[in-house]
Structure formats: structure tokens, C-alpha cells
Amino acid sequence: MGSLGSRLSLGRAATADCECQRRKRARPDDCDCSESEADGPSSPRRKKLKSTSKYIYQTLFLAGENSDITICALGQEWHLHKIYLCQSGYFSSMFSGSWKESNMNYIELEIPDQNIDSEALQVAFGSLYRDDVLIQPSRVVTILAAACMLQLDSLIQQCGETMKETISSKTVCGFYTAAGTYGLDSVKQKCLEWLLNNLMTHQSVELLKELSIGLMEKLVSSPDLFVMQVEMDVYTALKKWMFLQLVPSWNGSLKQLLTDADAWFSKHRKETCSYSSFLDTEQGQKFAIVFSHIRLQYIINDLTSAKIIERDMIIASDWLAAVYKQQWFAMLRTEQDNDLGPREINKDEFEMHSMRCGRKLAKDGDYCWRWTGFSFGFDLLVTYTNRFIIFKRNTLSQPCNGSVSLLPRRNIAYRLRLASFDSNGKVICSRSAGYQILSLEKDQEQIVLNLDSRLLMFPLYICCNFLYTSPTKPEIDEQPPNSEN
Incomplete structure (x- = not known):
């Protein structure tokens, strides 16, 4: 048998074990304390609390508890709180001025922008109740539209960053248009840079279909266009693009596109029995501004390319005549005046x-x-x-x-x-x-x-x-x- 001191020590140990077990059973599921912290009588007990932002979003926004205003738009209602809505420039002005809505607790919003849907408004309103928002690239334009209407600067900025990070052949044209509509100049510039780099290096049928006349003119006229091969390839790309603008229902591979485009323009010439260039016709006139930026002097300097240009009859003959004359004089200066080439760069x-x-x-x-x-x-x-x-x-x-x-x-x-x-x-x-x-x-x-x-x-x-x-x-x-x- 052990001594009394030993029995007392064992008793205290057993009591401590029972106490620890009781603490474990009483400990909430989200308790984050360790064994050593639980055993120490003077150690602080840490408890993992639900984040304030998450609680606010779920309780006030999603559940609408203690709502003091209801917003109705696009057939949906949101039970919100004026103190949170005032983060929006749109609502801050509404509530602080002498508008009739400032004292109303039910407001029906008119949504003039067709880009805005109820899902975008859900994200925009919800952003007032939380610290961060996950924006999918496929939804960023609609969310941007809602953020701009409600004047949510931080959400607008986040949409802009999302757009910059997710530019691709599928998104670039939509992002470029949206950036112009909603005043995101930096996004618009990023989209333009992407197009200048990829129009000729990574062509796709879908991208050529989406490019507007104004945007294509901006690209072809830019000194920063990343050209692959030679200028004739710029002309060929424009011919394929113009065909897709005229026949948007065309559905085929990039490899087949040029063949079908050539066939279409050839058929058009035969059916109209026209000796005028296509750009002089009613259908072609709107594309002339884009083709005017092609550097024809570097197309007619190759026999095969010059023959294709003459055969296609897309370019106006007076354009070509002026370029032939220009190149002829340049050749004579080189041969007879011993032109050594540029001495300085303008x-x-x-x-x-x-x-x-x-x-x-x-x-x-x-x-x-x-x-x-x-x-x-x-x-x-x-x-x-x-x-x-x-x-x-x-x-x-x-x-x-x-x-x-x-x-x-x-x-x-x-x-x-x-x-x-x-x-x-x-x-x-x-x-x-x-x-x-x-x-x-x-x-x-x-x-x-x-x-x-x-x-x-x-x-x-x-x-x-x-x-x-x-x-x-x-x-x-x-x-x-x-x-x-």
C-alpha cells in the first residue's frame, strides 16, 4: 500500500483528469484552445468567433434583420439598412437631400441600363455588408454596370482589376466596350494593348467576328500593331474580318476562312457584274476607312501579293495608282540619286x-x-x-x-x-x-x-x-x- 501522500497525489491527479474531461465536454465545437492551454489554470482560453463581416452579411443582408428600408428593382425586393446604403454615392445623395425618397422606407428603383440584372444588384448590395466580393469574369460587366449606377467606387475598382487580369480572346471585346461605357480608361487601354499584340499573332474566328469597324480601324492604324510575316498578311486578315462582318452566320474553322472569303467576294463580283472595287460599293463603303490604313506600298512590292490585290478588286484602283507612282519615284531616287537611306528618325x-x-x-x-x-x-x-x-x-x-x-x-x-x-x-x-x-x-x-x-x-x-x-x-x-x- 502506498503512503497517504501518494494517495493524495493520485486523488488530485484523478480529480484533475475528471476536470479536464468535463472541460472537454463543455468546450464548444469552435473552441480553438490546445490541451496545454486547457490544463493551465491561469492560461487564457481562446475562442474562435464567427467573423464580424460574415455575421453582418448573413444576418443583416441575407436575413434582412432590423431592416429599415426595402429596395425594389427588376421584380425583386431587398430588405436593407440606410446606414449601409449610405456607403453608396447614389443612396447617400438620395437620403441626404430634399428628395422625397429621403423619408421613404420603400423605394422602387428604375434600372435604365440593360446590362444590369437582379443578380448583379444582389452582388452590388451585398458588397456594402462585407469586406470582399468574388467576381466571376463572366459576370463582371453586369456587376460593373450596377456598381457604376450605385456609385460604389471600391466595387468599380475591383471590377476593373478583375477585367485586367482575365482579358482573353473571349472577353477582350466585351471588356473594351464596357470600359468605354463606364469610364475605365486603364481597362480600355489594357484591352487595346492585348488586341495590338494578339490580332495578328493569335487569330481566331470568334475574335474577328466581334471586332467592330471603329476598333479594327484603331488597331490597323496603330504603330504598335504586332504584325506577323508581312503587310500582305494585314490585308488578308482584314479581308477575312470583312467577310465575317458581312456574313456573321458563317461557321467554320480558321483554316477554311480565307478560302470561303475569297469565294464570297468572287461570287459577289460575278453577280453584280461590277468593275468597281468592293470598297466603292454600297456594302463595302463602311469598311473603306479601315482598309485606308493598310500600307499598300509594302504589298505591291511583291509580285504575288500585287496580283492578289488586283484580282480581289477590293481596294480602289485610284488608291493603288497613287501608291504605284509613289514607289516608282522612290525606286528612281534610290537608283539614280544614290539615296543612302534615312539619316535621322522622325x-x-x-x-x-x-x-x-x-x-x-x-x-x-x-x-x-x-x-x-x-x-x-x-x-x-x-x-x-x-x-x-x-x-x-x-x-x-x-x-x-x-x-x-x-x-x-x-x-x-x-x-x-x-x-x-x-x-x-x-x-x-x-x-x-x-x-x-x-x-x-x-x-x-x-x-x-x-x-x-x-x-x-x-x-x-x-x-x-x-x-x-x-x-x-x-x-x-x-x-x-x-x-x-
């Missing part, structure tokens, strides 16, 4: 008149290419190797189409941009060489960009702008010698 002139071209590099490796078309005797070879971009003026080492200038030195103005994109078309990394003038001797090559391997991701898209000749004013149209005028 940014505005460069952006308006430079040749636009691009290339996609699917994976890392060694690449060498030239862009097709007559280039006024400047045969430019572009090489990508070991993360360097190299320009070379080729004169003798390789054959090329067209005559090659043998002047000791030629100048070229250029702007070089590179970018990689994720699956949604968002820029992952980018580099730019800015606006540059390069002077090269015969067969001389020059590194124009050294890429940081840490930022380099494939596929890599390269976009270049070039000016081969000195910019000049348009040639003067003189009247024939015997003209009375």
Missing part, C-alpha cells in the same frame, strides 16, 4: 510609313531569314543565334530577288520588338530596341539585340518596322503641258 513619319513585318520562333535554335518584297537594293538578312538578333546587309554572298545596291554604305531605320505570351495572350516578357538607325557597309553584319536568357521564353514573336529610303514629300502632280488649267 518618329511620327516612321510610325506612319515604315514597313511592318514579323516572325515567330517556335523554339530555341538557329534561324536566318529575309522578308519578301522589293527593298530598294537593301537585301537585309536577319539571324537569331545564341540569343542574339543580327542584321546583315547582303550584297554578294547569297542570291536574292531583285537588284542589290552596291553603294559602299547604306542606312536603314528600324524598330525591333520581341515578346512571349501565355495561353491567354498576356505578355509574359518583352524587349524592345527602340527607334534606331543602322549604317552598314557591303556584307557587314551588326548585333542589334542581346537577349537575357532569364527572360527568354518560346515561342518568341519578333516584330520589326523598317524604312529603307529617305522619307520624302509626295511628288507634285503637275498638269500636262497643254492643259488649260
Whole structure:
């Protein structure tokens, strides 16, 4: 048998165990205290409480307890509280002024914006009772519309951030329109940047269908359009886009789109027996403003492309005549006046008149290419190797189409941009060489960009702008010698 002291110690231990068990049984389910905290007689007991925000949202907003005002809109009622509604600029003005609604406890709202539905109002009203709101990209425009009507600045800002983060080929046009409607300039600019980067690099039938005439004009006229291949591809993209605007019911693959577009325009020419260009017809006139921004001088400099332009009869003949004349004089200046090329860069002139071209590099490796078309005797070879971009003026080492200038030195103005994109078309990394003038001797090559391997991701898209000749004013149209005028 143990001593009395031992029995007393055991008794106290048993009593403590029973007390601990009673505490465990009495402990609420949401108690967050540990065993050591429970055993310590002087330890504070922590209790996990339901968050105040969650309680307010569930009790006051969802359950409508102690509501002092009812809002009715779109056939639905919300039992709300003026003190929370006053966070809204819309209701704050209503309740603080001499409006009749300031003393009413039942208000029926007129909803003039068709973008707003009852679900969007539910989110907007609910945002007044909670700290955060989860906004689905598919619902962001309707919620933005409701937030703007109710003047909920924080919700408007959150909608804007959601839109910026979820721009894709499926959302960009809707977001661009909504941003313009509701005054989100930063979102509108982000959408425009996305379109400039992806219109030519990641084409899709759905995107081409959604692009309005005004938006397409803005894209084609922009100096920041990321062009792939050559200017002829811009024309081809516009031809496919115009066909989809005229025949929105067309449903097929991107691969089949050009064939069907060509067939449609050919059929139209035969049925109308018209010798006028399509852009001069009643159907085509509204598209002329977009096609006017194509840099035709870099399309007619290639025989195959020039023949397609003549065959399609989409472009007005007087447009083409003016461009042929312009290019003829440019060629004569290069050949007979020994034009060495640009000596300085006027940014505005460069952006308006430079040749636009691009290339996609699917994976890392060694690449060498030239862009097709007559280039006024400047045969430019572009090489990508070991993360360097190299320009070379080729004169003798390789054959090329067209005559090659043998002047000791030629100048070229250029702007070089590179970018990689994720699956949604968002820029992952980018580099730019800015606006540059390069002077090269015969067969001389020059590194124009050294890429940081840490930022380099494939596929890599390269976009270049070039000016081969000195910019000049348009040639003067003189009247024939015997003209009375």
C-alpha cells in the first residue's frame, strides 16, 4: 500500500483528469484552445468567433434583420439598412437631400441600363455588408454596370482589376466596350494593348467576328500593331474580318476562312457584274476607312501579293495608282540619286510609313531569314543565334530577288520588338530596341539585340518596322503641258 501522500497525489491527479474531461465536454465545437492551454489554470482560453463581416452579411443582408428600408428593382425586393446604403454615392445623395425618397422606407428603383440584372444588384448590395466580393469574369460587366449606377467606387475598382487580369480572346471585346461605357480608361487601354499584340499573332474566328469597324480601324492604324510575316498578311486578315462582318452566320474553322472569303467576294463580283472595287460599293463603303490604313506600298512590292490585290478588286484602283507612282519615284531616287537611306528618325513619319513585318520562333535554335518584297537594293538578312538578333546587309554572298545596291554604305531605320505570351495572350516578357538607325557597309553584319536568357521564353514573336529610303514629300502632280488649267 502506498503512503497517504501518494494517495493524495493520485486523488488530485484523478480529480484533475475528471476536470479536464468535463472541460472537454463543455468546450464548444469552435473552441480553438490546445490541451496545454486547457490544463493551465491561469492560461487564457481562446475562442474562435464567427467573423464580424460574415455575421453582418448573413444576418443583416441575407436575413434582412432590423431592416429599415426595402429596395425594389427588376421584380425583386431587398430588405436593407440606410446606414449601409449610405456607403453608396447614389443612396447617400438620395437620403441626404430634399428628395422625397429621403423619408421613404420603400423605394422602387428604375434600372435604365440593360446590362444590369437582379443578380448583379444582389452582388452590388451585398458588397456594402462585407469586406470582399468574388467576381466571376463572366459576370463582371453586369456587376460593373450596377456598381457604376450605385456609385460604389471600391466595387468599380475591383471590377476593373478583375477585367485586367482575365482579358482573353473571349472577353477582350466585351471588356473594351464596357470600359468605354463606364469610364475605365486603364481597362480600355489594357484591352487595346492585348488586341495590338494578339490580332495578328493569335487569330481566331470568334475574335474577328466581334471586332467592330471603329476598333479594327484603331488597331490597323496603330504603330504598335504586332504584325506577323508581312503587310500582305494585314490585308488578308482584314479581308477575312470583312467577310465575317458581312456574313456573321458563317461557321467554320480558321483554316477554311480565307478560302470561303475569297469565294464570297468572287461570287459577289460575278453577280453584280461590277468593275468597281468592293470598297466603292454600297456594302463595302463602311469598311473603306479601315482598309485606308493598310500600307499598300509594302504589298505591291511583291509580285504575288500585287496580283492578289488586283484580282480581289477590293481596294480602289485610284488608291493603288497613287501608291504605284509613289514607289516608282522612290525606286528612281534610290537608283539614280544614290539615296543612302534615312539619316535621322522622325518618329511620327516612321510610325506612319515604315514597313511592318514579323516572325515567330517556335523554339530555341538557329534561324536566318529575309522578308519578301522589293527593298530598294537593301537585301537585309536577319539571324537569331545564341540569343542574339543580327542584321546583315547582303550584297554578294547569297542570291536574292531583285537588284542589290552596291553603294559602299547604306542606312536603314528600324524598330525591333520581341515578346512571349501565355495561353491567354498576356505578355509574359518583352524587349524592345527602340527607334534606331543602322549604317552598314557591303556584307557587314551588326548585333542589334542581346537577349537575357532569364527572360527568354518560346515561342518568341519578333516584330520589326523598317524604312529603307529617305522619307520624302509626295511628288507634285503637275498638269500636262497643254492643259488649260
